[in-house]
Each structure stands twice: as C-alpha cells, then as structure tokens.
Amino acid sequence: MSAASIDVARARAATPGCRDLVHFNNAGAALPTERTLRTQIDHLELEARIGGYEAQDAAADRIQGIYDSVAELINGAPTEVALMASNTAGFDLFLYSLPWAEGDRLLTTQSEYGANYVAYLHLARTKGISVEVVPNNEHGEIDVDALEATVDERVRLISLNHVPTNGGLVNPVVEVGRVARAHGITYLLDACQSAGQIPLDVAEIGCDALTATGRKFLRGPRGTGFLWVRQSVLETIHPVTIDHDAATWTSPSAYELKPDATRFEVWEKGWVGLLGLGAAVDDALDWGVPAIRDRIVEVAAALRERLTAEVAGAEVHDLGRTRCGIVTFSLAGRDPHTVKSALHAQGINVSVVGPASALLDATSRDLPPLLRASVHIYNTHDEIDALVNALQP
Ligand SMILES: Cc1ncc(COP(=O)(O)O)c(C=O)c1O
Structure with missing residues (x-):
C-alpha cells in the first residue's frame, strides 16, 4: 500500500469537521467520520426510544x-480485548494488577508519558519498586542494547509508550x-498515540499487554479505549479491582474470574461511545492502517520541512529515525499559548504540549512548552499552506 491509496477527497467528504476547520490536533482528539458520528447518534436514539438495557x-x-x-x-484475539474508558484506565488496571514485590524493577523510557510515570512513582511509593529509565540511543529512541544490558531477574515489567505525546518519535517496540x-x-x-496511525501487531511486537484510547489517531469518541492482554498472561492476573461482571459470584463466599479479558472490565459501559469506537476501528481497517500511516508520514514530513524553511524562528523538535504524524515545534520569542489562540481564531486547531506531559524528556532536552501540530489522512497541503501563512510573524 502507498500513500496514493488514500483518497483524500473521499476522506474529507466523510469527515464533517473538515468542512469548517483546519484540524491539526489529531494527537489530542482526531475528527470522527460521519459513520462514527451516526453510529453513536443512532444508539443514543435507540436507548431513548426502547430503553438502555433493551438497546x-x-x-x-x-x-x-x-x-x-x-x-x-492489533492481530490479537477478541477474547483478549477489554473495553475501557481511556488509555489510562486500561494501562493502570494492568500495571497495578501485577504481583509487585518490594525491590522489583520497572524499566521504562526517557520519553514516557506523565500519567504512566506518576503511576510508576506511586508504585515506588506504595510497593517499594524501583523505577528505572533506560537511556536513549543517539536517535532519541529507547536504547535496546542498554535495555538488554540492564535486565536481570528482578525486572518485573518493561513498560513504555510507543509514540510519546510530545513528538514524532516512534520507539523500536519490536526490538x-x-x-x-x-x-x-x-x-x-x-x-495510545500509535493506534490508528501505525500498524500494530501484538504477535510481532511480542508485548503482553497493549493499551490505546479511542479519540486520538483512531478517530473514535472521547471516553473510550481498550486494553489487550495476551491470553496466557491474563489467566495469571487477578485484577486489582473487580465487579460481578469481571467475576461471577458463585456462592456467598466465592467468585470465579472470567476466563477472558473481560475480567478487566466493569459491567456498566457507555455503549454509545464504544459502538462509535467500533465504527472508527472499522473505518481504519477499511482504509488499511499501512495506507493511513503512509499518508500521515508524508503530510507530517512536508509540514516539518515547511515550518523549518518558511517560518522565521521555527525549530522542529521531533526525534527518532522513524517519524509519525506528531510535529512539535517552537517559535523563537513567541509564546505558544498565544500562538495557539491566534490560530484557533482563524479556524486552525493545534495544541500546546507542556513539559509535565513528558517531564524526563522535556528536562533532559530543556524543552519549553511546544506547539504540536499533528496530522491525519484528511489534512492537505493547502492546510499546511494555511498554517504556515498564519504562523508568519
Ligand atoms: C503517550 C500517551 N499515553 C497515554 C495517554 C493518556 O491517554 P488517555 O487520556 O486516553 O488516558 C496519552 C494522552 O495524551 C498519551 O499521549
């Protein structure tokens, strides 16, 4: 598949938000298709008409x-999937459910996301585990040789983000x-930031658990996400919290955990949003994630090039040999929040990513709050023109 296999006009026509907006905040929440929107409205209406349980x-x-x-x-099994309200809901549930013992080591990466890292610190505080950051290689990716060198029998978990929140870096997750x-x-x-823009194959990656959110590159609704756990692993994990859906109450003093990943779920779920998530995933599958990736990579590369070449004082901060759809940059002497508001007033959405989102990386590179322009298949070169023009001092 190549970038040519995305029909951009068709992608835009299927996306109501494209009509009035230049949306470069896809790493925040991407625009849904009409199909995803309609799926939600239809179920919402059905609930109102016939009752929520009946719907x-x-x-x-x-x-x-x-x-x-x-x-x-993700090339897993349906029974290994648990539906969640966010990336963090699934991530924390898996993380906190591991049988941690004092002195266990958790290895992560320099670019790690804030929500993940504070949970690690919380485990360090409550369980006495050691949180250790594997150094980067010269490309800013997790250094796989350094990871290998530090591994010993006390390492309980390797846990990292595939794509950080604050840049185009793609970590070498297969290695x-x-x-x-x-x-x-x-x-x-x-x-969280790779699902929907990078092909994911849990068999090839060799991970035991994977989490994602609906609203970002998957173009699903807010308040949705999923946790995937390998069958052989989930059977060994007793979730840190359960309800009577995760486990069957079999006698006054006993329960039996579900044999599949629904042991991580709670009974009450927002089916409106989750059905929207399903529609969004179906859209991604229909386009083909490799084709989505190719288109995103092409548009993001063009954006990086033009920011550097045409906007005075612009500095792009993305690391890594493989770069994805997240473009982060600073503008010398200009406050990113003011720039973001000025763009918004012109119908152009970008976001600002502050140091606390990826504190270790921001500190080590001395990064200021960065402007983040993240692209999707429906973004066009004309929209890049609009952004580059609007950024002129
Ligand atoms: C890399 C990364 N991980 C995790 C998250 C958290 O996702 P959620 O807000 O769905 O829990 C984000 C959100 O920006 C993220 O960028």
Whole structure:
C-alpha cells in the first residue's frame, strides 16, 4: 500500500469537521467520520426510544463486533480485548494488577508519558519498586542494547509508550519485545498515540499487554479505549479491582474470574461511545492502517520541512529515525499559548504540549512548552499552506 491509496477527497467528504476547520490536533482528539458520528447518534436514539438495557440487547451483535474489530486491528484475539474508558484506565488496571514485590524493577523510557510515570512513582511509593529509565540511543529512541544490558531477574515489567505525546518519535517496540521475550519479562505497551496511525501487531511486537484510547489517531469518541492482554498472561492476573461482571459470584463466599479479558472490565459501559469506537476501528481497517500511516508520514514530513524553511524562528523538535504524524515545534520569542489562540481564531486547531506531559524528556532536552501540530489522512497541503501563512510573524 502507498500513500496514493488514500483518497483524500473521499476522506474529507466523510469527515464533517473538515468542512469548517483546519484540524491539526489529531494527537489530542482526531475528527470522527460521519459513520462514527451516526453510529453513536443512532444508539443514543435507540436507548431513548426502547430503553438502555433493551438497546444493548438489540445491539448484541454489533457490540461483539467491537471486540472483533479491535482484535483485528492489533492481530490479537477478541477474547483478549477489554473495553475501557481511556488509555489510562486500561494501562493502570494492568500495571497495578501485577504481583509487585518490594525491590522489583520497572524499566521504562526517557520519553514516557506523565500519567504512566506518576503511576510508576506511586508504585515506588506504595510497593517499594524501583523505577528505572533506560537511556536513549543517539536517535532519541529507547536504547535496546542498554535495555538488554540492564535486565536481570528482578525486572518485573518493561513498560513504555510507543509514540510519546510530545513528538514524532516512534520507539523500536519490536526490538524491545525481543528483549522482553528472551528474558521472560512482562511487557506493557502504551499504544495510545500509535493506534490508528501505525500498524500494530501484538504477535510481532511480542508485548503482553497493549493499551490505546479511542479519540486520538483512531478517530473514535472521547471516553473510550481498550486494553489487550495476551491470553496466557491474563489467566495469571487477578485484577486489582473487580465487579460481578469481571467475576461471577458463585456462592456467598466465592467468585470465579472470567476466563477472558473481560475480567478487566466493569459491567456498566457507555455503549454509545464504544459502538462509535467500533465504527472508527472499522473505518481504519477499511482504509488499511499501512495506507493511513503512509499518508500521515508524508503530510507530517512536508509540514516539518515547511515550518523549518518558511517560518522565521521555527525549530522542529521531533526525534527518532522513524517519524509519525506528531510535529512539535517552537517559535523563537513567541509564546505558544498565544500562538495557539491566534490560530484557533482563524479556524486552525493545534495544541500546546507542556513539559509535565513528558517531564524526563522535556528536562533532559530543556524543552519549553511546544506547539504540536499533528496530522491525519484528511489534512492537505493547502492546510499546511494555511498554517504556515498564519504562523508568519
Ligand atoms: C503517550 C500517551 N499515553 C497515554 C495517554 C493518556 O491517554 P488517555 O487520556 O486516553 O488516558 C496519552 C494522552 O495524551 C498519551 O499521549
């Protein structure tokens, strides 16, 4: 598949938000398609017309379809998928459910996301684990040789973000997986910023658990996400919290955990949003994630080049040999929040990513708050023109 296989006009026509807006905040929340929007409205209306429980029953096949579609997206099994309200909901649930013992080591990466890292620090505080950051290689990616060199029998978990929140970096997750597998270490991958823009294959990556959110490059609704856990691993994990859906209450003093990944779920879920997530995943599968990736990479590369060449004082801060759809930059002498507001007033959405989102990376590179322009398949070179023009001092 090549970038040519994305029909950009068709992608835009299917995306209501493209009509009035130049949306470069896809790493925040991407624009949904009409199909995703309609799926939600239809279910919302059905709930109002026939009742919420009855609507759930009526949608049973399509609800099963969400699990099937997510599984297809990442090459896992539907029974290994748990539906969540966010990336962090699934990530924390897996993380906190591991049988931590004092002195266990958790290895992560320099670019790690704030929500993940404070949870590690919380485990250090409450369980006495040691949180250790594997150094970067010269490209700013996790250094896989350094990872291999530091591994010993006390390492309980390797846990990292595939793509950080603050740049175009793509970590070498397959190589990390080889180390994890070779040493029998549990491997948790935060695919929050990669799901929907980079092909994900849990068999190839070799991770034990993977998390994602709906609203970012997957173009799903807010308040949705998923946790995937390898069957052989999930059978060994007792979730840190359970309800009577995660486990069957079998006698006054006993329960039995579900044998599949639904042991990580709670009974009450927002089916409106989750059905929207299913539709969004189906859209991604219809386009083909490799084709989406190619288009995104092409547009992001063009944006980086033009910012550097045409906007005085612009400095692009993205690291890595492989760069994805997140473009971060600073403008000498200009406050990013003011720039963001000025762009917004002209119908152009970007975001600002502050140091606390990826504190270790921001500190080590002495990064100021950065402007983040993240692209998707529906962004065009004309929209890059609009952004570059609007950024002229
Ligand atoms: C790399 C990364 N991980 C995790 C998250 C958290 O996702 P959520 O807000 O869905 O929990 C984000 C959100 O920006 C992120 O960028």
